[in-house]
Amino acid sequence: MxxxxxxxxxxxxxxxxxxxxxxxxxxxxxxxxxxxxxxxxxxxxxxxxxxxxxxxxxxxxxxxxxxxxxxxxxxxxxxxxxxxxxxxxxxxxxxxxxxxxxxxxxxxxxxxxxxxxxxxxxxxxxxxxxxxxxxxxxxxxxxxYETAEKLAKNTKELGNALGISNWKEMASKVGFQVDKKGSEYLYIPSPLEIQDMEILQSIASIFSKMKISVTVSSAVSDPGYYAYLVGDFETARSVFVKVLEEAKRLEVKKIITTDGTSYFWLRWQGPKSSGVKLPIPVEHLTQTVYEKYKQGSIKLSKADVKGPTSVHYSEFLSRLGGVEEPVREILRLTAPQFIEPRDSPSSHKLYTCTHHLELISEKKEIVKRAREYVINQLSRWGSKNVIVFDPNCKLSLGNAIADKQANFDVTYFTIILERGIKI
CATH class of the missing domain: 1.10.1060 (Fumarate Reductase Iron-sulfur Protein; Chain B, domain 2)
Structure with a gap:
């Protein structure tokens, strides 16, 4: 210089x-x-x-x-x-x-x-x-990076990292009740989940099958972690506080998420970063389903999806979030021909996918090369369908398939649950 x-x-x-x-x-x-x-x-x-x-x-x-x-x-x-x-x-x-x-x-x-x-x-x-x-x-x-700053700017100015403007309409379309006071749960979506109508529909269907009252907030379409992961802590904190304000306004008892990274952010890192004590519980959907199953409120059976299946765990849900048992037990019950990794979901022996870096276009080439470690590991297990617990993981493995690095399918866990839950 x-x-x-x-x-x-x-x-x-x-x-x-x-x-x-x-x-x-x-x-x-x-x-x-x-x-x-x-x-x-x-x-x-x-x-x-x-x-x-x-x-x-x-x-x-x-x-x-x-x-x-x-x-x-x-x-x-x-x-x-x-x-x-x-x-x-x-x-x-x-x-x-x-x-x-x-x-x-x-x-x-x-x-x-x-x-x-x-x-x-x-x-x-x-x-x-x-x-x-x-x-x-x-x-x-x-x-x-410019694309990293765009994620933060979108979150700050438009309410979510991907700039989605019609969250309320999309939520209503799949059957969510919007801004309903007194529900048991407030569901916080990920922008990547909002973009996939099949996933969004499956989430709404799961809540309906379990007969639990859930609402969404028209004012919250992003948990805030993208801004955090690109360095804009202030914007991320403001979104986290907004989530808590909406939970209070809508008079819910719990916050629920289906995104592994969202769970880690809302349950652990958000409170730490903002210095705001979490006033109500935060659950990942797998925890909710597992509790209902243990109570006998629902039954879990093999889902009608392509097998044999294996899994790519979300490190943010397991290693950093501490949720292991619900995920493993649900997969054993619902995933057909399940090839279970010998190591726990938190094990460092299980490679990470390239996660949110898939959204940073300046990293495209190195991200593609780094993907190969998790792809090779998943391919060695011999499954034809890999189940994921985070929309960023789905994006990463989906891009690997598009780049002809992988020859298996990728299924989001909510699709498995929707088809495996029996009343």
């Missing part, structure tokens, strides 16, 4: 120097808890985390070792929040170079935030989280 200078978002890049002001640092780290600080301060940079990362396995670049991102974020943290770092900053012993910073955009998005690196880290370092913090800095400093 020579002597060209950029001043935006608290960054000043000139020559080989990157200057960061305290305002940017405080905004970047405003949601850190004790476990996050532990992770930043105690990463040994041993690199073991890289062996479960499909991006590093593809590129073998140092900047794609998950711990590299943690170390880079730790530089900023230590320069403002540790005694040694503050002194080192004034003495110019600790800094971020222009060369390092210009590699951040590429590195930050070579991560699906699946959490496998944390599972394999000897110190359980949340390297997936530091990738999100890195995107936060890119967002504020003006160096984020």
């Amino acid at each position: 020579g002597e060209e200078e950029f001043k935006c978002g608290g960054f000043k890049v000139k020559g080989n120097r990157v200057e960061i002001n305290r305002n940017l640092a405080s905004r970047t780290f405003d949601e850190l808890g004790p476990a996050d600080v532990y992770g930043l301060e105690n990463c040994m940079r041993c690199g073991i985390c890289s062996y479960t990362c499909p991006f590093w396995l593809v590129t073998k670049r140092p900047i794609d070792v998950p711990a590299w991102r943690t170390y880079e974020i730790n530089k900023i943290y230590s320069m403002f929040y540790t005694g040694y770092g503050i002194v080192a900053r004034y003495l110019r012993l600790r800094r971020i170079s222009n060369k390092e910073f210009m590699r951040w955009t590429d590195s930050a998005y070579n991560c699906t935030a699946c959490g496998a690196c944390t599972e394999t880290s000897p110190m359980e370092i949340p390297n997936w989280y530091t990738a999100i913090l890195m995107r936060r800095i890119l967002h504020y400093s003006g160096f984020n």
Whole structure:
């Protein structure tokens, strides 16, 4: 960049120097808890985390070792929040170079935030989280990808990341009651689910079969996690708060979601990021169905879908969200000729798909290459139909099929449940 200078978002890049002001640092780290600080301060940079990362396995670049991102974020943290770092900053012993910073955009998005690196880290370092913090800095400093910024802008200005404008009409068309007060559940959809009318119809049908009262809000068509995953925490937090406001306005008892990432965001990361205590329970549909099944309210039988079947678990639902048993038991009961992975849904031995990165067009080529690890694993199991629990996973595997990387079908779990639930 020579002597060209950029001043935006608290960054000043000139020559080989990157200057960061305290305002940017405080905004970047405003949601850190004790476990996050532990992770930043105690990463040994041993690199073991890289062996479960499909991006590093593809590129073998140092900047794609998950711990590299943690170390880079730790530089900023230590320069403002540790005694040694503050002194080192004034003495110019600790800094971020222009060369390092210009590699951040590429590195930050070579991560699906699946959490496998944390599972394999000897110190359980949340390297997936530091990738999100890195995107936060890119967002504020003006160096984020254009398509990433569009997702955030759509969420802020149009209410959802994909810019869908007719949510109320689509919800009514498949049978949802819109803005009905006093229902038991408020259903929060994913924009990708809204785009697929078959999925949306199956969700409405499941609620009807289980005879539970559900409403949707005309004001909420996105849980907010896309904005979070591209670094716009403020927009994501505002959507999360809006969800809670709508739940209160509509006088519901619980929030329910069918999207694995949405569950993780609404149940765990949203409350943490916003600092707002969750006032009512959040459930994933598999938890609701499993409880009804155990109570004897419904029966589950093999669904009429193509077999043999296998599964690609949602890491956000299992590894990061903590929901395992309902998913496995439901599949055993409803998936025909089910080939069950030996490892638990949270295991780092199960590869991540490329998830939300499918929406970042600048990453198209590396995303296609990184997909191959999960595709090869799923193909080895010999199933003809892979069941998924997250619309981002469905998008990823669907793109793999379109790119002729896979020769199996992909079925969303709500289709299985709709056909497998018996009263």
